[in-house]
Amino acid sequence: MKFIVSSSALLKQLQSINGVVTNNPVVPILENFLFEIEDGKLTITASDLETSMMTELPVEARESGRIAAPARILLDTLKNLPDQPVTFTLDEETYSIEIASSNGRYKLAGENATDFPRVPVVKGSTPVEIPSSSLSRAINKTIFAVSTDELRPAMTGILVQLADNQVTFVATDGHRLLRYRRSDVGAGQTANLIIPRKAFNLLKGALPSEATPVRVEFNNSNAFFSFNQMRLVCRLIDERYPDYENVIPVSNPNKLIISRQELLNSVKRISIYSNKTTHQVRLRLAGSELTVSAEDLDFSNEANEKLACQYDGEDMEIGFNAKFLQEMLSNIDSEEITLELSTPNRAGLLMPTLADDNESILMLVMPVMLNNYV
Numbered sequence: 001m002k003f004i005v006s007s008s009a010l011l012k013q014l015q016s017i018n019g020v021v022t023n024n025p026v027v028p029i030l031e032n033f034l035f036e037i038e039d040g041k042l043t044i045t046a047s048d049l050e051t052s053m054m055t056e057l058p059v060e061a062r063e064s065g066r067i068a069a070p071a072r073i074l075l076d077t078l079k080n081l082p083d084q085p086v087t088f089t090l091d092e093e094t095y096s097i098e099i100a101s102s103n104g105r106y107k108l109a110g111e112n113a114t115d116f117p118r119v120p121v122v123k124g125s126t127p128v129e130i131p132s133s134s135l136s137r138a139i140n141k142t143i144f145a146v147s148t149d150e151l152r153p154a155m156t157g158i159l160v161q162l163a164d165n166q167v168t169f170v171a172t173d174g175h176r177l178l179r180y181r182r183s184d185v186g187a188g189q190t191a192n193l194i195i196p197r198k199a200f201n202l203l204k205g206a207l208p209s210e211a212t213p214v215r216v217e218f219n220n221s222n223a224f225f226s227f228n229q230m231r232l233v234c235r236l237i238d239e240r241y242p243d244y245e246n247v248i249p250v251s252n253p254n255k256l257i258i259s260r261q262e263l264l265n266s267v268k269r270i271s272i273y274s275n276k277t278t279h280q281v282r283l284r285l286a287g288s289e290l291t292v293s294a295e296d297l298d299f300s301n302e303a304n305e306k307l308a309c310q311y312d313g314e315d316m317e318i319g320f321n322a323k324f325l326q327e328m329l330s331n332i333d334s335e336e337i338t339l340e341l342s343t344p345n346r347a348g349l350l351m352p353t354l355a356d357d358n359e360s361i362l363m364l365v366m367p368v369m370l371n372n373y374v
Contacts, residue, residue, distance in 0.1 A: 001090045003037055003061035007101070010057065010086075011078040013044060014071075016230065017053035019202045020046040021071045027117070032068035034116045035090070037061050045119060046071070051199045051234040052119045053206070065092055066113035073108055119233055122224045125217040128162060128187045132212040132227060138169040139204045141180045141361060144327050146197045147173035154239035157194040162187035170244055176324050177244055177364040184358035193223055194241055199234035206230055248364055249347055252340035254313025256285060257353055260337045263292075264329040266305050270294045271322035273303035280368050281322045285341075286315040294322070318344045319370040328363045344370065 014033065025031060025048060034045040042059045045052060067090045081101055089098040095110040139158070147155035152174075161168040167187060169180045203225055207214070217224040218236070225232045270281050274294035284291040288311060293304035318341060329337065334352035341348045350363040 001037070001061075001063045001065040001092065002087060003042065003059040003090075004085050004087050005042065005057070005059040006083065007078050007081045007086045008083040010042075011075070013055045013057050013229075014075055014078065016206050017044065017046040017055055017202075018071060018075060019205060020048055020051055020053045022048050025049075029068055029111055029115045030117075031071055032111055032116070033071050033074065034066070034068055034113055036066045036113070038064045045116070047117055047119065049117060050196065051202065051232070053202060053233075054119065054231040056229045065090060067092060067095060067097065068111040068113050068116050069097055070108060070110065077106055077108075120222045122217045122219050122222065125219055125224075126189055128167075128185075128189070128216045129213045130167065130185050130216060132207045132210075132214050134182055134185055135214050136204060136207045137359075138167075138180050138182065139200050141331055142169045142171040142178045143197065143200055143204070144331065145171040145173055145176050145178045149173070153237055154194055154241045157196045157237040158200055159241045159244075160193045160195055162189060162191045162193070164188060164190070170241070172242065172244060175321065175366050176328065177247060178328075179244070179248075179360075179362040179364075181360040181362075182358055183360070191218065192241065193218055194237035194239065195223055196234055196237055199223075199232065203232055206232070247347070248362070249342055249349065252342045252349060254285070254311075254316060254341040256290065256309055256311050256313075256339040256341070257336055258290060258307060258309040258339070260329055260332055260335060260352075262307055263290075263337065264326065266292045266307055267322055267325050267329070270303050270305060271326070273301045274322055278368060279322045280319050280370075281325065282317060282319050282370060284315075284317045285309075285311050285313070287311065313341070316341065316344060317370060318348065319368045320348070320365055321368055324365050328365060332361065332363075 036043045040061055041056055043056045045054045084102050087100040097108050097110045099106040142158055159170040165186045166183045167185045171178045212227050214225055214227045223234055223236055270292050274280055275296045281294045290307045290309045291304055295302040328350055332352050334354050336353040338351050338353045339348055347364050347366050
């Protein structure tokens with residue numbers, strides 16, 4: 001069986017799904033791409049059992065067939081070929097693959113396609129359409145706060161809450177919580193899905209920059225995303241997500257409004273002097289002045305800066321992990337941010353002062369206990 005395809009077009013499609021392929025997978029066949037040719041169309045599948053990605057492209061082929069092709073050697077070969085038509089000759093009996101370019105031939109050993117795991121299909125689901133730009137933004141705004149603690153599997157994914165007139169994305173690692181909500185995307189149904197971090201990372205990398213509707217379908221065990229010629233299927237995390245609404249403090253009488261960039265730059269500089277274990281920075285609020293300070297008692301390092309701000313509330317001091325503050329401030333777009341506080345031992349709420357009409361971003365960060373070195 002033969003087919004002819006552009007080397008650069010094939011490489012682009014393989015690279016878009018290669019993130020699924022893992023080194024030393026549980027099942028050795030998963031180190032391969034599954035090639036399926038039918039009606040002049042090549043469908044390529046990559047899988048790690050939990051997540052599968054499929055893409056397709058037109059090829060010149062007279063026959064149909066299937067074979068598993070080794071991912072790493074195939075990618076390395078195509079990366080080093082100039083853009084040109086290449087001919088693949090597949091032997092479905094010996095599973096050998098031969099690639100012919102304008103000036104060379106390359107032979108590699110494939111595997112039996114029937115050993116490749118079947119990709120789940122969805123039946124009877126009501127699809128939801130989300131614009132690619134909205135989905136990409138939601139993933140970017142939440143994925144950095146997803147937990148890596150495998151002992152709490154629910155928190156290793158992003159909670160997607162579908163409602164009639166809005167979609168909410170939630171991520172938390174126990175120290176901070178991100179809630180991103182869009183009111184311009186209605187699902188027309190109610191459902192809670194926990195999507196694994198890897199699946200959303202892959203999706204983020206594959207989503208097109210131009211406006212494209214992403215079709216989302218799901219059943220009890222899997223979620224399906226499709227757009228253009230790309231499809232992603234992932235197994236849902238079957239756990240109960242923490243009741244995050246109860247964690248968000250309702251009464252926060254102390255409100256700080258400050259330039260996002262100024263505070264971010266200050267925290268970056270001050271954190272250099274913080275303890276390398278706790279990364280603690282101290283915020284002292286009094287009148288219209290914010291003092292950002294840090295001290296590392298082990299090395300006698302200390303630093304402090306004063307920033308102008310708008311503050312409405314009682315004078316107070318609170319400590320935060322500088323790394324968390326930096327990540328959160330870096331993921332807000334507005335020029336000014338609002339920090340709402342109640343007491344030094346309760347969570348602070350960070351949000352853009354001016355938000356888009358259709359989106360709501362709420363970031364919660366837990367304080368760290370202050371060392372009373374002053």
